[in-house]
Amino acid sequence: MGPKPVTLKELAERLGLSPATVSLVINRSPVADSIPQLTKDRILATAQKYKYRPSFFARSLRAQRSFTIGVIVPEVSDGYSASVMSGVEDHLLQEGYFYFVVSHRHRADLIDEYPRLFLERSVDGLIAVDTPWTLSLSVPVVTVSGHNQVNGVTNIVLDHARAAEVALKHLFQLGHRNIAFIKGQEFSSDTEVRWANIEKAARQLGLPIAPALISQLKGDSPSPELGYEATRKLLASRKP
Missing domain, CATH: 1.10.260.40 (lambda repressor-like DNA-binding domains)
Incomplete structure (x- = not known):
């Protein structure tokens, strides 16, 4: 002993x-x-x-606190979620917090159930990464790439408008007019907002978007292979 x-x-x-x-x-x-x-x-x-x-x-x-945070992600192995979690983990460690992480795999029942399970374990707050969020809870909630306005929820989002403007303007100034686009998977919280801002930036530049040059990523896996295959097909099509 x-x-x-x-x-x-x-x-x-x-x-x-x-x-x-x-x-x-x-x-x-x-x-x-x-x-x-x-x-x-x-x-x-x-x-x-x-x-x-x-x-x-x-x-x-x-302190009347558990010093634990619940984290909800689509897939633990997803590159985007893993990158966000790396920063979250570093900060929580500095503040003396522990965290539990779960993956909902885009199942609506798990998106609804996991917050309840976390609350039963007395977490001090929740972080939801690239997860559709509509719940107002008794603890603070932070969403990363969340776009719904919900009481008690803080949304951290990318500046998609600025990103679309900078990217398209750069290509436009280089003289490119036939620009191909790869749209994210429909389940991603950012896909719809990102595409809307791309269309807006294109209109402001007077740049037409050819339907034949748009590729929509399919499936429920966030694998980089999907982007590779979409790019290969666009290049192989040799559209003008």
């Missing part, structure tokens, strides 16, 4: 500081910003030396 873990009180006594000061630094409280950096460094070094670990349950009880 290993040595008994050091307590917060014992750690504070070794440092000659109050337990409150040590707790503020260990738990990364915003109030700790007023504590001198040398003191914070000494606290963290001593905590590491004695292998001190704050009690998650005590912290959760004091």
Whole structure:
């Protein structure tokens, strides 16, 4: 049996500081910003030396929070979702949060069921990536690529209007007029909005969009192979 873990009180006594000061630094409280950096460094070094670990349950009880976030994605292996999750994970780690991630695979029943399951596990909030969202919940919700206006939900979206304008203007100024387009899969939250902005930018430039040069990605898989195949067919068609 290993040595008994050091307590917060014992750690504070070794440092000659109050337990409150040590707790503020260990738990990364915003109030700790007023504590001198040398003191914070000494606290963290001593905590590491004695292998001190704050009690998650005590912290959760004091704050009345679970310090967990629920994350909903279409597919865990999807490149876009994985990229977003990498940033989410880094930030949550810095803030001392843990997260649960689930994939709904574009099933409406799972999109409805997972939020309820997360709430039953007392998460402090939800993040939904490229997922159609219509629910107003008792915890904060952030959607990435969400376009519905829902109470209590913060939408983080790309500037599709600017992206379409910059891309088409660049090609137009280079003298290109016969431009091919690959539309995203219909289940993606961004597809409809992105295409609407492409059409708008094309109209503003007086650039006609030829139906024969539009390829719609099919299927329910986000595999890059779909884009490869669509590009191959467009190039093979040799449309003027």
